[in-house]
Amino acid sequence: MARLVESSRGDNADDEHDPEGQTIAFERSQLAAVTAETQERLAEVRAAVRRVVDGGYGTCEVCGRSIPDGRLEARPTATTCVEHAARR
Known part of the structure; x- marks a missing residue:
């Protein structure tokens, strides 16, 4: 393109x-x-x-906790857990 x-x-x-x-x-x-x-x-x-x-993969780049499977299924490229994604 x-x-x-x-x-x-x-x-x-x-x-x-x-x-x-x-x-x-x-x-x-x-x-x-x-x-x-x-x-x-x-x-x-x-x-x-x-x-x-x-x-x-699957580890929050902010806190180091696991990113929930549901979030990774919805957004496979996620780099943060739900909590830290909401803060951005």
Whole structure:
């Protein structure tokens, strides 16, 4: 997706004079936002996998207690217990 956004960046540079320019700019912005969010989620998943490998998965990074299974099922990339997640 990032390549698609980048490759279309020069297209329709004069958006305000193109009848579809605003739509194209909006779609490009939407795609860029989705791409950034996807990259952020991927980074969270990779960090969770590292915690699995290192033995720290399921442990709150603030207090060191176990993160409840229900929280990990709902949010597998969680790094804090429910108590500390509520404080953020």
